[in-house]
Structures are given as C-alpha cells and as structure tokens.
Amino acid sequence: MVGIIGYGTQIPRYRIKVEEIAKVWGADAETLKRGLNLNEKSVPAPDEDCATLSVGAARNALVRAGIDPALIGAVYVGSESHPYAVKPTGTIVSEALGICPHVHTADLEFACKAGTEGMFIALYLVKSGVMTCALAIGADTSQGAPGDALEYSASAGAAAFIMGRENIIAELLDTHCYMTDTPDFWRRENAHYPEHSGRFTGEPAYKKHVFGAVNAILDKTGMKPEDFDYLIFHQPNGKFPVQAARQLGFTEAQYHYGLLTPVLGNTYSASSPLGFAATLDEADPDQLILLVSYGSGAGSDAFVFRTTERLLKNRDLAPKVRKQLDEHRKYLEYGVYAKFRGKILKPE
Amino acid sequence: MNIPRHWRETPERYRLEAAKCRKCGKIAFPARLICPDCGHKEFEKINLSGKGKLLTYTIIRTAPEGFEDIAPYAVGIVEMEEGVSVMGQVTDCDPEELKTGDTLVTKFRRMSEEGKTGLIMYSYKFVPDIGV
Ligand SMILES: [Zn+2]
Numbered sequence: 001m002v003g004i005i006g007y008g009t010q011i012p013r014y015r016i017k018v019e020e021i022a023k024v025w026g027a028d029a030e031t032l033k034r035g036l037n038l039n040e041k042s043v044p045a046p047d048e049d050c051a052t053l054s055v056g057a058a059r060n061a062l063v064r065a066g067i068d069p070a071l072i073g074a075v076y077v078g079s080e081s082h083p084y085a086v087k088p089t090g091t092i093v094s095e096a097l098g099i100c101p102h103v104h105t106a107d108l109e110f111a112c113k114a115g116t117e118g119m120f121i122a123l124y125l126v127k128s129g130v131m132t133c134a135l136a137i138g139a140d141t142s143q144g145a146p147g148d149a150l151e152y153s154a155s156a157g158a159a160a161f162i163m164g165r166e167n168i169i170a171e172l173l174d175t176h177c178y179m180t181d182t183p184d185f186w187r188r189e190n191a192h193y194p195e196h197s198g199r200f201t202g203e204p205a206y207k208k209h210v211f212g213a214v215n216a217i218l219d220k221t222g223m224k225p226e227d228f229d230y231l232i233f234h235q236p237n238g239k240f241p242v243q244a245a246r247q248l249g250f251t252e253a254q255y256h257y258g259l260l261t262p263v264l265g266n267t268y269s270a271s272s273p274l275g276f277a278a279t280l281d282e283a284d285p286d287q288l289i290l291l292v293s294y295g296s297g298a299g300s301d302a303f304v305f306r307t308t309e310r311l312l313k314n315r316d317l318a319p320k321v322r323k324q325l326d327e328h329r330k331y332l333e334y335g336v337y338a339k340f341r342g343k344i345l346k347p348e
Numbered sequence: 349m350n351i352p353r354h355w356r357e358t359p360e361r362y363r364l365e366a367a368k369c370r371k372c373g374k375i376a377f378p379a380r381l382i383c384p385d386c387g388h389k390e391f392e393k394i395n396l397s398g399k400g401k402l403l404t405y406t407i408i409r410t411a412p413e414g415f416e417d418i419a420p421y422a423v424g425i426v427e428m429e430e431g432v433s434v435m436g437q438v439t440d441c442d443p444e445e446l447k448t449g450d451t452l453v454t455k456f457r458r459m460s461e462e463g464k465t466g467l468i469m470y471s472y473k474f475v476p477d478i479g480v
Contacts, residue, residue, distance in 0.1 A: 013440055045440055047458040048457065049458060052455070083468055096456050098363050298404075323479065
C-alpha cells in the first residue's frame with residue numbers, strides 16, 4: 001500500500017482582479033470574466049519565487065505528515081518558473097527542510113504538468129521500496145506577456161505531497177499517463193514570456209489529453225464517473241475543466257472543492273495539485289478522488305486515490321487552501337503588480 | 349553579501365538552526381563555538397520554531413543598494429519562543445501597520461540577488477502571523 005501521508009500548500013497574499021488588468025489594456029472585463037470563468041489571480045510578493053513557495057508548502061506537508069525530514073529519500077520540484085536555468089531548486093528546498101545531504105533531488109519541467117510528474121515518480125519510488133518517503137512539489141510563479149490572454153490567469157502557488165507506505169491519508173489505487181507531441185504552448189531559453197499557438201489550444205491539446213487519460217483510467221479500473229466522490233482537472237482557466245467534466249459525465253458536486261481558478265488563477269504546475277489539496281481539506285474518509293493534470297506539449301497524468309480515516313485528524317494541523325484563498329488578501333493596482341513581476345524596465 | 353558568507357550562513361538562514369548549550373541550556377542563534385553565558389563548548393543543534401513577538405522595529409525608507417525597490421520596509425528585532433532575539437526584515441505587510449508586541453512568524457524568502465545574472469540569496473524573513 002502506498003499513498004499520501006502529508007500534504008501542504010502555500011498561496012501568496014497578493015491578488016489582482018481581472019478588471020484591474022483589463023482596464024490597462026482596454027479590454028472588456030465582464031466578457032473576460034465570463035469567458036474564462038475567472039475573477040482574480042494570486043500574485044507572488046517580490047521576495048517569493050518557486051523555491052520559497054515550495055519550502056512553505058513542504059513545511060506544511062511535513063507538519064501534517066509528522067515525520068522526521070531525514071526519512072525523505074527524494075525531493076522533486078515541478079515548475080516552469082525554476083529560479084535558475086542552471087542550478088537546482090530541489091537542493092535549495094531540501095536544504096531549507098533539513099533533508100540534505102542523503103537525498104535524491106530533481107527539478108521537473110512539463111508546462112503545467114510538472115507537479116503531478118513529481119507525484120507520479122515519488123509514489124512509485126516509495127511503492128518499489130527503494131525509500132521510506134518521498135516529497136513531490138508543484139510550484140510556479142508564472143507570467144503571461146503583458147496584454148496577452150494569459151496575463152489574466154498566470155498566477156502563483158505551490159502544493160506539496162509526502163508519499164509513504166504507513167499512516168496513509170489517501171491511498172493510491174491506480175494511475176494512467178497519456179502523452180503526445182503537441183505544439184500548443186512553449187517558451188524558449190531566454191524568452192521572458194511563453195508563446196502559444198491559438199489553433200492548438202483547447203480541443204487538440206487540453207481536451208484530447210484529459211479525455212484520453214480519463215477514459216483510459218476508467219477502462220483500466222473498471223470505474224464509472226459516478227463512482228468518484230471528487231474530481232480535479234488541470235485548470236488553465238475556470239472554463240476548460242468545467243466543460244471537460246460535464247462532457248465526461250461528471251457533476252458540479254464532484255469538482256466543486258477542487259475548482260480554484262476563478263479566485264486563484266492558473267498556478268501552472270501547482271494547479272491541479274492545489275485543487276487536489278483543497279479537496280483533501282474537505283473530503284470524508286473512504287472517498288474516491290480522481291486527479292487529472294494537463295501540461296502543454298502535451299500530456300495528462302491521471303491518479304485515483306481513496307481517502308482514509310487518518311485524513312480527518314491530519315488535515316487540521318496546517319492551514320487549508322480556502323483559508324489562504326479567502327483571508328488576508330491584499331489587492332494590487334496594475335502599476336504595483338507590474339513592479340512586483342519585474343515588468344517595468346529600469347536602467348541597469 | 350558575498351557568496352562564501354551566504355553559503356556559510358545557510359543553516360541559520362534556511363532553517364533557523366541554533367545551538368543549545370549542553371551545560372546551562374542557553375540558546376545561541378546563530379550557533380556559536382563557546383557558550384556566551386558559561387563558556388561551555390558542547391551544544392545540541394536545534395531549529396527555532398520561527399514564532400516570536402516583535403520587540404522593536406524601524407522602517408527603512410532610504411534603502412541600501414539592491415533593496416531600493418522594496419522600500420519602505422520594516423526591519424525588526426523579534427523575541428522568539430525559545431527566548432533568543434533575532435533580527436530580520438518584516439515582509440508581506442504594510443510597515444505602518446506594525447506594532448511592537450505583534451506575533452510574527454518566519455517564512456523562507458528571497459533576501460537579495462547579485463544582479464539579474466548572479467546568485468540569489470535566500471533567508472528567513474518575518475511576516476505577521478495570520479495562521480498560514
Ligand atoms: Zn552555557
């Protein structure tokens with residue numbers, strides 16, 4: 001038996017509303033909000049990045065797991081906004097958590113899917129018996145080009161999961177991955193902002209891979225959409241996951257807790273992992289959860305988890321996702337947001 | 349800050365590593381080789397909890413090089429739960445709203461960087477304790 005023994009999240013305090021961005025670019029906020037099912041997004045403070053959010057989330061996961069950090073044999077950080085092009089995030093995070101030096105670390109990158117990639121590897125390493133525990137983190141402080149549609153959604157956050165074989169709060173039942181080479185979104189080395197080919201967004205990218213992974217895992221497990229208590233899809237906006245869920249035969253009650261994009265934005269590698277954490281915050285024991293990520297380029301990882309009795313006492317030990325989303329928000333004006341995100345050009 | 353010094357200070361900056369005197373129990377942060385109270389040389393390694401009360405603070409309005417963009421910001425002295433005082437920047441808040449006696453907690457944050465292509469220095473900073 002393998003599964004999650006602790007989870008933790010970190011969401012920045014700062015927010016910017018769709019109206020505030022739309023006003024600068026002469027766009028119609030109401031149309032955008034309706035079209036994207038998105039109202040506001042998180043913004044990292046100037047001193048927050050993928051590494052700091054990862055440490056915050058992982059510290060909360062360690063508190064919930066209640067284990068000695070030295071038991072963690074691997075640390076995987078999935079992100080498309082690693083602080084360095086060359087110098088690992090994983091060692092910074094491991095050092096801050098007190099896991100160094102006897103640990104395997106790797107930085108993963110797969111657009112918005114890097115977080116669940118780490119979860120996949122960590123779960124199977126622990127299952128294989130190579131190590132007692134492994135830590136997987138999805139974290140991003142992503143940027144959309146000024147005025148681009150992605151600027152309304154690209155946000156920041158992190159979710160961390162510690163995998164183990166004992167004291168499990170959500171047991172892994174099965175996984176399925178679905179990948180193809182798809183040219184929907186990319187960022188070249190040294191490019192500040194990503195580019196996307198509008199034609200490949202949606203149907204041949206998000207939908208094809210999410211549907212591919214969901215249908216395959218339903219086949220593999222012999223389960224039907226109605227067998228699941230909860231569902232979390234990757235959320236590039238608030239619209240895609242809702243449409244996909246409905247077309248696949250899922251209902252609002254199943255994705256309700258996990259759908260965070262309308263008030264959080266797209267946290268990229270942390271998107272579906274944060275939705276999963278928000279669902280664990282609310283689920284009852286012995287419930288089935290389907291988690292499906294999506295990363296451009298492209299692919300989806302699907303996981304089936306079953307919660308255990310232990311989840312109930314474990315989850316109150318660290319702050320829940322909704323608390324971080326709903327309390328102590330600080331709203332930014334576009335100018336301060338642009339400064340925070342390094343969008344203002346200054347002389348060297 | 350130069351790179352060797354930043355690297356040397358990793359234990360205290362990254363995870364609040366302190367030294368507790370095995371003879372008199374005095375906690376030194378950062379760790380020391382000789383107990384300032386009793387002169388003993390054996391210590392137990394502990395990590396501070398990160399929680400404390402703001403004893404005093406000042407607001408930096410004319411910031412040193414590399415910190416101009418975040419001014420005004422507060423730097424405070426915090427009495428940690430373990431009894432030691434720790435100085436650090438207070439972030440994620442309006443410095444005008446701080447009060448002595450406020451409960452603060454540490455977070456792992458970016459402290460500085462050596463320009464846009466140089467090393468990024470991480471450290472603890474204080475934030476108001478809002479339960480997250
Ligand atoms: Zn002493």
